[in-house]
Amino acid sequence: MASTRVAVVGATGYTGEELLRLLLHHPAVQLTYLAASAKWERPTPVSDVFPRFVTHLGCSDLLIEPLDPARLLKASDAVFLALPHGEAMKLAPALVEAGKRVVDLSGDFRLRAPSLYPQWYHLDHAAPAWLTDTRVAYGLSEWCREAIMKAKLIANPGCYATSILLAVLPLFHAGLVEDNAFIVDAKSGLSGAGRKAETSLLFSEMSQNLRAYKVNQHQHMPEVLQGIEQFTRRQGRMTFVPQVIPVHRGMLSMIYLRTRATLEDVMAAYQRAYPAERTPFVRVQAGRLPELCDVVETNRCDIGIMHDGSGQLIIASALDNLTKGASGQAVQNLNLMLGYPETAGLV
Amino acid sequence: MASTRVAVVGATGYTGEELLRLLLHHPAVQLTYLAASAKWERPTPVSDVFPRFVTHLGCSDLLIEPLDPARLLKASDAVFLALPHGEAMKLAPALVEAGKRVVDLSGDFRLRAPSLYPQWYHLDHAAPAWLTDTRVAYGLSEWCREAIMKAKLIANPGCYATSILLAVLPLFHAGLVEDNAFIVDAKSGLSGAGRKAETSLLFSEMSQNLRAYKVNQHQHMPEVLQGIEQFTRRQGRMTFVPQVIPVHRGMLSMIYLRTRATLEDVMAAYQRAYPAERTPFVRVQAGRLPELCDVVETNRCDIGIMHDGSGQLIIASALDNLTKGASGQAVQNLNLMLGYPETAGLV
């Protein structure tokens, strides 16, 4: 594989750090430019910022520097944007126009209707025309490989959205969801909140705690409903209770829905959606629900199915919010865009 | 308040330890006999077993000793049994016959039908006639104070059962639950599993993990359904997904059900069930879901209600599995039996 020059913008957050963890070992990628925000104080060796990346791989002289758009353009062929919401929408269009492949890990290009941004992201979109531009693809890898391969800008899905869509799309696609309604009781590790200085995220607040937040108001909710509509042409109805639990990484969405189908029909729908030979990162099992430890630090989504015999389905969808829920899927999408094997650099 | 001589049998488990924590400070109780199982090696000062109970309260010369039924009878007026399932059914009847007040924290007297024990507890009941004996009361304090006050033997409810029943009984009572059906996505601290040497409970297995277990097969399930029938004469239908999360203590049951009632009607049902002046340990709030840290080390159950406006209710019921879910409610029940203030020794 030829090597692609890759930049990471937002390298000091949790998803940025996870991108480094993956890309330092990617066989066809050369990290050439790492930026924090423009406010970052001064160029700093990556091994000072993240000593665990001191390495014999020859990358220890990489610097993390204040974002300089001109240097970014010059130094990279592909760019990961791992910035807070509202930042990528200002940067990405120019990068695409300049011929870069871009994977954006924020929510800035996920929703197609500009009018949704004020409600769900509390901001007006700075580049609304791009939301429906043909060069942009939603990056749920298993469901839109072809679009991703042709796209220049990937809207990498949200962590909750990935775990929920991978679990419910096969059932919606097969028309097996009664009333198109489902309930999601989701639990996330605290890295999902980002490396932010907030007292509610302190060790002392959370080490023995569980907290629900943004009930039916989380910004991944319209993303899930849009995804159901995009991939199955159905209108889903969702009850969504996100919760944080005292783990660093990992996410499990417990999904409740009713069906008239048998377990066999349900499993057949999953097998059609995720043939083992084509979807190495999705595993579906009947009768066993995954634990977080089954997926942490992998790019897999593990889905477990239980059917109570009288119409109630219980679906557990587990993934690592930093890997398949963010940076791992972002690398998977870069692989697709660049024509590399989908699994390059991923486990 | 006159002082009652109290014994704890099973003092070395988590619920036994919690009983000690509470009873050492109870204004009307004198701890006079502490036993582990009959296999416990030799009498050991409680302050050697639990150094945190070294205390200036004058109890540090208490011993924990191998269970000796004769000494138990002689030394106590009231007995807490905090033993594994299957043990209390052999001990409690004789204690009651000897005139002791008994609070059993196991499942041994919770289910009224002996036939349920093989299925849910994997044992045949050794004293089936006692399950419906008039001297026995189910100890869900807020729902059967009168029965508890008259009883000699209290079947102290399970932790999940307490958190679920306190949350759903007012709605079943008012007939507000569509199809009498509800879903419980419950998360428990690991102390709920007891102080047992099992690799699945090791720090290294659980410190960054979440695990569902006994889906629709947990022994608190028939207890909940029996409680709904006992207190509201309705037949509930329950989907139950218990999960362990990496906290020591605390439990949150997230309950999903559909209703045709408005939020006002729902709250009115709770207020009728739990008038503030009579139920100091239950608090119900609309619009805010409790966190674990709101209730840990208290005897309270905090219930939060959200209504999505189109028929879906989300109810979070939080308590400390060792306190209101076990030993605290046990003390509350002893208070009721002995005519003490219901809150004596509890916060």
Next chain:
Amino acid sequence: MASTRVAVVGATGYTGEELLRLLLHHPAVQLTYLAASAKWERPTPVSDVFPRFVTHLGCSDLLIEPLDPARLLKASDAVFLALPHGEAMKLAPALVEAGKRVVDLSGDFRLRAPSLYPQWYHLDHAAPAWLTDTRVAYGLSEWCREAIMKAKLIANPGCYATSILLAVLPLFHAGLVEDNAFIVDAKSGLSGAGRKAETSLLFSEMSQNLRAYKVNQHQHMPEVLQGIEQFTRRQGRMTFVPQVIPVHRGMLSMIYLRTRATLEDVMAAYQRAYPAERTPFVRVQAGRLPELCDVVETNRCDIGIMHDGSGQLIIASALDNLTKGASGQAVQNLNLMLGYPETAGLV
């Protein structure tokens, strides 16, 4: 016991919260005024700020309000100051002049030499004359009860200082420390850093981490050396390596020093310093080192001693940094000042 009207200023931090936990149950204290800082937004019921303090004790209508010095003076007879360093030095003198008993939990009155403040606290002292005022006492309860009983303002010791001084003073007093030198390898729970919005204290940063900080530069270091000089007239030499570990509360100082004394001589020195009947909160054991769980949520300091037979002593001193290391000792000191039993409200 007559009841004293007590105020807590700084009620929303970890030591303030711990003061509430203790004082809500203190038999001779009535909480009459709770303030955060002057920047606190608006009066808020304590049960909204800390739902776990919803209580049947009749205190749930207490408010936490923005600090108003006039109201503070009017509403209280005794005041706990639980503020960041630099704040109490501005408030305490006027409170004392107005006849209040004051316990300050910050470092503002701990060091007697004003010149030490710029170096160790990075500030100039605003009331330097008070550092040696006769109305001020250093509040290491077990070592200066008489001074505390006469004082108007207590400089409540630091958490590390308490754990170290209680462990080494008996040996310095008896002249058993070779070269007067000792090494302290101390581990603290993260609550010691306060409820501060800093990324280094996030759950995700610390949940699987250990970090040394302020090596030989921690502000409790001159406090320890001053305490050794004050109580034993000796000049100690200390190597100090404080570390944070992923627990919420609890502190263990592992102390290494050399001695020519036998273990019997060493234990005799401790027994003279801490006779069981007079020092209910200090326990010393030979041959067993305490664990954190032995002391968490108690006001005790547990000290374990091991002697290797060739001159090396290993001393583990464990306490709860929020209780004996801060708020518990503060209550103990208030008890002493007010003539209450030293153990009132404490376990």
Next chain:
Amino acid sequence: MASTRVAVVGATGYTGEELLRLLLHHPAVQLTYLAASAKWERPTPVSDVFPRFVTHLGCSDLLIEPLDPARLLKASDAVFLALPHGEAMKLAPALVEAGKRVVDLSGDFRLRAPSLYPQWYHLDHAAPAWLTDTRVAYGLSEWCREAIMKAKLIANPGCYATSILLAVLPLFHAGLVEDNAFIVDAKSGLSGAGRKAETSLLFSEMSQNLRAYKVNQHQHMPEVLQGIEQFTRRQGRMTFVPQVIPVHRGMLSMIYLRTRATLEDVMAAYQRAYPAERTPFVRVQAGRLPELCDVVETNRCDIGIMHDGSGQLIIASALDNLTKGASGQAVQNLNLMLGYPETAGLV
């Protein structure tokens, strides 16, 4: 690199699991045989035992099976033994005689004097002649590469021993340790205790705890002293206080010793011992002490040095007890034995 057929015996413990994590991605290794103990129930796919190793790498059909020595011999060229103490001494000699390269991760071949085994391991050695056999080498990679390259059986060092020896050997070698004496205050993650069903290792016991154990009695103590003698011809004197803290993996040994050397001399000794180009896995820094998160999941040992200017050195040596402290160093040693690059398969 040609591919070597590798077996792991003891694949279900923490060090066995870590070997799988590393070897699944090793460029020159083919895993051909995985065994638990002979008591393991039946052959089970590795992806059922460890779902996180479900993988697209083509290894998901690997089985973990009850140990069958005949199959082990037939299926492998090199063998990792990751068994409890006392087991490898029965297996390893025959494997070596049969021409296999063996890396033993237990303590069975670490101590050269058979007489030490009853005292430190509580067993009589079953193959005492092998302790000094020329085919055996102690596997502290950085200090005996040549011996390892020639050996057939590697005694892979203990985790504490690795972290301590890497830190003190350069100073002993240079003669910079006053009185040849040092103190080690070591903190280990709980995986160091192995995947053992013991109540003292439960999440509920340890999640907010710290516990010292085997003070001056840990079996890595004679290993450290032997290593000092072997590599520097000096007799060290060691005070050793191992402690467990609530993390899964990671170890930090805080070492205190006195020296007459300057910091420059000290650093020069380290630089001579660990030239960057030859020792990619050891990093030494003055003035900054490593945190656990700097090394977790890497094969590095990070050493930080502070000198107080008056003779006291503080040395923090951090590594991952499962990687550089066990399985990572084991792979490093296999690489040396087989002539692969020392860093193959390691980061």
